[in-house]
Amino acid sequence: MDFTQNTCREFVTVLASNAPVPGGGGAAALVGAIGTALGNMVGSLTVGKKKYADVEEEIVALKAKCDALQTALLDQVPADAEGFEPLAKAYGIPKDDPNRDEILENATKTACAVPVKIMELCCEGIAAAKVFAEKGSKLAVSDAGCGAVILKAALEAASLNVYINTKSLKDREYAEALNEKCEAMIREYGAMADEVYGAVRAKFLGA
Numbered sequence: 001m002d003f004t005q006n007t008c009r010e011f012v013t014v015l016a017s018n019a020p021v022p023g024g025g026g027a028a029a030l031v032g033a034i035g036t037a038l039g040n041m042v043g044s045l046t047v048g049k050k051k052y053a054d055v056e057e058e059i060v061a062l063k064a065k066c067d068a069l070q071t072a073l074l075d076q077v078p079a080d081a082e083g084f085e086p087l088a089k090a091y092g093i094p095k096d097d098p099n100r101d102e103i104l105e106n107a108t109k110t111a112c113a114v115p116v117k118i119m120e121l122c123c124e125g126i127a128a129a130k131v132f133a134e135k136g137s138k139l140a141v142s143d144a145g146c147g148a149v150i151l152k153a154a155l156e157a158a159s160l161n162v163y164i165n166t167k168s169l170k171d172r173e174y175a176e177a178l179n180e181k182c183e184a185m186i187r188e189y190g191a192m193a194d195e196v197y198g199a200v201r202a203k204f205l206g207a
Contacts, residue, residue, distance in 0.1 A: 002078040004030070020088055025080035025115045028157040032072035032122045033149030039129035040066040042136035042144045049174040055135045066128050069121055076118050080161075087165075090123060108165045112178060115161035119182060122155040123149070123189040130196050138203075145200030152193035 003011055003022050011030070015022055022030075043063040046052045052059070086107040093100045126148055133144035159182045166175040 004074045021081035025161040028154045029076035029118045030155035033070045035147045036069045036125035038143045038147030039132040042132040044121040045140045046137040080114040087111045111126045112165045115158045118158040122151045125151045126189045126193045148193040148196035
């Protein structure tokens with residue numbers, strides 16, 4: 001089921017229920033789409049303004065990229081639910097089934113895939129927010145900062161949905177490699193988001 005077709009209130013109600021999906025991954029994807037859209041709004045308020053004519057082409061291109069990012073992040077909400085389904089079924093396999101461990105291992109790896117994808121998309125969103133904050137309309141710079149902060153939260157939230165699964169993998173080489181990939185994204189793009197926030201905050205409060 002594509003929960004993005006629900007109203008905001010419906011989504012939050014289902015999220016708070018005992019339903020297995022949506023969960024943290026789906027929520028992170030939705031939040032990431034919102035953060036990306038905030039940066040994109042700065043672009044929308046920049047395009048067509050004479051004051052920013054010198055960056056018009058770059059902002060138009062970045063806006064197109066963010067349009068695609070928003071769609072991709074929203075698509076991860078139902079994808080995360082679908083990715084979790086095999087794992088939910090695997091947990092129900094009797095423990096004396098000789099195939100249980102292999103099925104569970106494969107299902108756990110599958111459940112990691114979408115949260116990692118969400119993280120990758122959030123990284124792209126943070127990089128875009130940085131450009132919007134630096135070159136976009138100064139009247140909306142706070143929105144670029146908000147977008148960066150929100151995307152960082154989505155990035156970190158998605159990572160937890162990876163780590164909860166890699167912890168139980170028997171293939172430790174695969175698990176550690178995936179963990180490091182996620183940690184690398186957080187180090188680079190978490191720091192970038194903090195940089196955007198700090199720069200935007202300084203515009204209002206000083207250094």
